[in-house]
Amino acid sequence: MKQIAVVSGKGGTGKTILSASLCYLFENPVMSDCDVDASNLHLLLSPLEIIESYKYYGGKKAKINYQKCTNCGICKDKCRFEAIDFKEGKYVINEYACEGCKLCVLTCPEEAINLIENLAGNYYKSRCSRGILVHGDLKPGEETSGGLVAEVRKKSYSEAEKSKKDVIIIDGAPGIGCPATSSVAGVNLAVVVTEPTLSGFHDLKRMVDTLKKMRVKFAVVINKFDLNESAKLEEWCFSENIDLLGKIPFDEMVNVATKEAKPIILYENSIAAKAIKDIYLRILDKFF
Amino acid sequence: MSCASFYNSTFEGEINLSLKIAVLSGKGGTGKTTISTNLAKVLSKNRKVLLLDADVEEPNDHLFYNITFEKEKSVNIFIPKVNKETCTLCGLCAKECQFGAINVFEKGVFVFQHLCHGCGVCSEICVLNAIDEVSKSIGQIKFGTSNFFDFGMGLMNIGEPSGVRIVRELKKYISNDYDVTIIDAPPGTSCPVVEVLQNVDFAILVTESSPFGLHDLKLAVSLVREMGIAFGVVINRYDPSFFELEEYIKSEDISLLMKIEFDKNIAKWYSQGFLIVDKSEELYKNFEVLFENIIEVLK
Numbered sequence: 001m002k003q004i005a006v007v008s009g010k011g012g013t014g015k016t017i018l019s020a021s022l023c024y025l026f027e028n029p030v031m032s033d034c035d036v037d038a039s040n041l042h043l044l045l046s047p048l049e050i051i052e053s054y055k056y057y058g059g060k061k062a063k064i065n066y067q068k069c070t071n072c073g074i075c076k077d078k079c080r081f082e083a084i085d086f087k088e089g090k091y092v093i094n095e096y097a098c099e100g101c102k103l104c105v106l107t108c109p110e111e112a113i114n115l116i117e118n119l120a121g122n123y124y125k126s127r128c129s130r131g132i133l134v135h136g137d138l139k140p141g142e143e144t145s146g147g148l149v150a151e152v153r154k155k156s157y158s159e160a161e162k163s164k165k166d167v168i169i170i171d172g173a174p175g176i177g178c179p180a181t182s183s184v185a186g187v188n189l190a191v192v193v194t195e196p197t198l199s200g201f202h203d204l205k206r207m208v209d210t211l212k213k214m215r216v217k218f219a220v221v222i223n224k225f226d227l228n229e230s231a232k233l234e235e236w237c238f239s240e241n242i243d244l245l246g247k248i249p250f251d252e253m254v255n256v257a258t259k260e261a262k263p264i265i266l267y268e269n270s271i272a273a274k275a276i277k278d279i280y281l282r283i284l285d286k287f288f
Numbered sequence: 289m290s291c292a293s294f295y296n297s298t299f300e301g302e303i304n305l306s307l308k309i310a311v312l313s314g315k316g317g318t319g320k321t322t323i324s325t326n327l328a329k330v331l332s333k334n335r336k337v338l339l340l341d342a343d344v345e346e347p348n349d350h351l352f353y354n355i356t357f358e359k360e361k362s363v364n365i366f367i368p369k370v371n372k373e374t375c376t377l378c379g380l381c382a383k384e385c386q387f388g389a390i391n392v393f394e395k396g397v398f399v400f401q402h403l404c405h406g407c408g409v410c411s412e413i414c415v416l417n418a419i420d421e422v423s424k425s426i427g428q429i430k431f432g433t434s435n436f437f438d439f440g441m442g443l444m445n446i447g448e449p450s451g452v453r454i455v456r457e458l459k460k461y462i463s464n465d466y467d468v469t470i471i472d473a474p475p476g477t478s479c480p481v482v483e484v485l486q487n488v489d490f491a492i493l494v495t496e497s498s499p500f501g502l503h504d505l506k507l508a509v510s511l512v513r514e515m516g517i518a519f520g521v522v523i524n525r526y527d528p529s530f531f532e533l534e535e536y537i538k539s540e541d542i543s544l545l546m547k548i549e550f551d552k553n554i555a556k557w558y559s560q561g562f563l564i565v566d567k568s569e570e571l572y573k574n575f576e577v578l579f580e581n582i583i584e585v586l587k
Binding site: 009010011012013016037038040043059060078080081082094096097099100101102103106107115138140141142143145146173174175176177178179180181195196197198199200202203206209210213214224227228250255258259261 | 314315316317318321345346348351352366384386387405406407408409412413444446447448449450451452456474475476477478479480481482483486498499500503504507508510511514515527529530552555556558559560561
């Protein structure tokens with residue numbers, strides 16, 4: 001079984017559109033939406049029916065028992081996350097800043113602080129237009145999205161094993177932090193989507209450094225390559241010995257398809273769909 | 289009304305200056321950088337402006353300006369270093385570490401540096417004081433000026449899991465000396481975004497006319513509402529045929545601050561590193577109106 005993750009340093013380069021199309025090109029995929037901050041893949045793979053639903057408990061949060069608290073302030077002094085404030089005569093936990101490390105719990109002389117389990121999101125196994133989709137929603141404002149991504153990945157893997165699927169298509173999280181690296185850890189191929197903009201190029205380089213450090217095999221796709229001069233990007237890939245899987249032209253049909261909640265690959269005459277098909281063939285040729 | 293006269297007639301005295309505005313979006317690539325960099329330029333005409341790029345994983349604002357960086361400093365956390373001679377492999381540190389970052393095996397203690405949050409629990413609870421803490425860099429913050437305003441950015445080191453601490457350090461450049469501080473947030477709605485939103489006065493939510501934009505806007509709205517922050521929406525790549533977006537904005541009684549129509553020229557200018565307000569007078573005016581609308585919401 002192969003796992004292919006579609007990622008990008010910069011957001012909005014076209015990860016989801018490419019992932020959804022790959023879900024249609026590969027036969028029998030399990031689909032995995034790892035952008036749990038802003039999961040969108042299901043919007044292109046409708047209709048969606050949730051079959052199983054799981055709760056995700058992220059990091060715990062400290063809670064002060066005011067019956068025991070003597071306002072000594074040791075917790076505030078000890079906390080390294082600036083997560084304890086003194087407000088209106090008492091110490092209060094800033095839940096957004098608390099990382100649940102337990103230092104305040106362990107150092108409180110009155111044993112007035114506890115760690116409380118924190119429901120940080122949900123993840124689901126769903127049936128969609130192309131088979132099984134595993135996806136998650138992190139509650140807005142939560143941390144540890146990398147942990148939820150790991151749960152989505154595990155569930156996708158066990159589903160693929162169970163039903164003997166050949167390939168998992170992963171729609172990755174943007175950036176290069178924990179959700180992004182959790183999306184690509186241990187995959188057979190990371191497809192990095194970029195665009196010929198200054199930002200796109202800048203972010204691609206940081207993504208490539210990250211993937212090299214993780215020793216993940218990767219190749220690049222340039223989306224909307226004709227919106228600007230993409231030669232520099234291509235030269236850079238060439239000079240760095242990076243596989244360029246293909247270039248997708250700017251195509252008005254992509255917006256039309258997205259508004260109709262369909263992947264562009266279903267619009268066979270579109271120039272973007274043709275380019276994506278070539279990318280798919282190149283993936284098959286080079287990595288299977 | 290020109291920006292200057294607006295400032296004098298209605299703005300001054302009514303709103304406490306040193307306004308802190310965060311620019312965010314659930315979905316990536318909707319135009320946060322475009323809004324931040326262009327708004328900073330327009331406001332700097334007659335105000336003292338600070339622009340902070342808090343997308344520390346993939347910062348881009350600096351690509352649009354010639355920045356002279358004057359200060360640079362490393363952001364560090366403390367990670368454990370176990371003294372082998374004193375350690376008895378009792379395992380207490382591993383038991384209490386909430387992040388699985390310190391592990392005790394028969395042959396010794398192993399620290400997974402990238403899982404370590406630098407919280408200090410292990411060294412605090414080690415009864416034999418066998419754990420020292422050593423400083424480790426997780427990124428940098430840089431501070432400088434463009435020709436128009438002061439500028440700060442954070443840059444997370446490759447391979448680090450989280451830039452929250454870098455954002456926190458970066459925000460320490462905020463001061464009352466500035467009339468307006470604009471903070472360009474990372475995409476999403478999780479921890480680094482929350483760090484950006486702490487103690488800001490206003491949030492600009494940037495979205496686009498697509499089902500993705502709408503879906504992710506709803507998440508961003510629920511976050512700023514939960515945090516009790518005044519906000520309004522900017523629709524980028526506006527397309528009236530996707531009417532669901534405006535319907536949602538209306539039904540939720542959300543202030544629509546600005547619409548930027550889809551235009552291949554804008555995409556081209558952006559891709560080449562130009563500010564769109566330098567290329568189009570109309571867009572310049574639109575950004576002035578954007579700020580007037582923000583003040584209107586804050587009143």
